[in-house]
Amino acid sequence: MKLEKSYIFSLVAPLMILLSLIGFISRKDSKKIFYLPIGLMGIFIISEKELSRGLKRKKILIKIKSFRKIK
Numbered sequence: 001m002k003l004e005k006s007y008i009f010s011l012v013a014p015l016m017i018l019l020s021l022i023g024f025i026s027r028k029d030s031k032k033i034f035y036l037p038i039g040l041m042g043i044f045i046i047s048e049k050e051l052s053r054g055l056k057r058k059k060i061l062i063k064i065k066s067f068r069k070i071k
Contacts, residue, residue, distance in 0.1 A: 013049075016042030 020039025024032050 013042045013045040016045070 016038050020035045020042065023035035024039070027035070
């Protein structure tokens with residue numbers, strides 16, 4: 001189940017950004033601003049995923065180093 005959620009998030013974020021860009025470009029009136037939040041959310045999802053991945057890798061590296069010092 002967890003694997004399926006990661007696939008959904010990996011597809012949703014770029015689609016949100018794409019939808020935001022298409023809506024922002026295609027609108028000619030003052031309602032362009034309504035497409036901005038969905039694009040920002042897509043960017044936030046991608047950046048948050050990258051940051052959490054980096055932190056997890058750092059924690060794993062610290063654990064590996066601590067096991068090497070014990071032996």
